[in-house]
Amino acid sequence: MSTPRFDSGLYGQLRQQAGSAWQDYVAHPFVRQLGAGTLPAPAFHRYLTQDYLFLIHFARAWALLVSKLQTLPEMRTATAALNAIVNELPLHVGYCASWGLSESEIAHQPEAAETMNYTRYVLDIGHTGDALELLVALMPCVAGYAEIGLHLLHDAATVLENNPYASWIRNYGDRDYLASVQAALNLLETVGQQSGAESRLTRLSTIFTTATRLESAFWQMGLNAVTAGAQ
């Protein structure tokens, strides 16, 4: 499988229009410290436990998208993306088990404002908008992590040996994950053409950039746990 292209088509346009918000997300200090293996453990802990809750809401959002699509091939692709989200969860459960946290404990933790803000924003777009708007709101999550995973895997500054976050990095640069991202990018092109994306770029760009900013806030939530713990 070839590596997904992040700079072409409708996705490439939205990514470019996100401007500095995109770089703030994919090159966030949390990401750089993760790659170097220097991220403080409480930051990763906070991020990963909240991400478990995040993924459950995002699986719901993909399910909502399935209900809005027109054709069986499109529904199959969105169902595969939903499954890819659910298949991320064992990574989280495995890390949490190594910290002595059970799945039930992470499932019942209070939800952070950053988790609520992001997931409910996307679900709200899904309930008020059409399939294209919802898919655009979902794309920074899906494709952004592939871009981050690939970058970390090939960046000279990344340390994989003895890096406690190596399995996280490998997970998002993995072939299966990248194949599901390519399928989601193709779905965006198809739905975009069907739904007149070119004449709706201003609104679509606002949605994409808002979701991108909410991604950055999610990383920042992890880093904030370190300063909160130090007080």
Ligand SMILES: Cc1ncc(CN)c(N)n1
């Ligand atoms: C916050 C967030 N964004 C994206 C992903 C990758 N699906 C994730 N696990 N968490």
